Amino acid sequence: METVRIYRLNGLAPSTRERLRVAQLEAGRVWNVCRELHQEARLGQQHWPDREALERVTKGGQFSLHCQSIQMVCH
Numbered sequence: 421m422e423t424v425r426i427y428r429l430n431g432l433a434p435s436t437r438e439r440l441r442v443a444q445l446e447a448g449r450v451w452n453v454c455r456e457l458h459q460e461a462r463l464g465q466q467h468w469p470d471r472e473a474l475e476r477v478t479k480g481g482q483f484s485l486h487c488q489s490i491q492m493v494c495h
Contacts, residue, residue, distance in 0.1 A: 446484050450493040453478060471495060 432440075454474045461468050469477075474494040483490055 443485065443489075447489065447493055450478055450483055450485065450490050454494055 429437075429440075454469075454477070457469050457474065457477055460466075471494060475491060478490050478494060479487075
């Protein structure tokens, strides 16, 4: 099992805090696209999408995140 540590980011400039918030919202959009694809597969009694299928759907520059960040959300 992996250990996860959460650190408070105190003392950030308001502009940095806003950039982080925007990135969080964008990662949420990626998550929702993956969730919707999974839900469609379940309702249609199809095979669940694998990692490659999720990455294929999220490619194409539709999100304002680095491609590796999008891949990690898919994983």
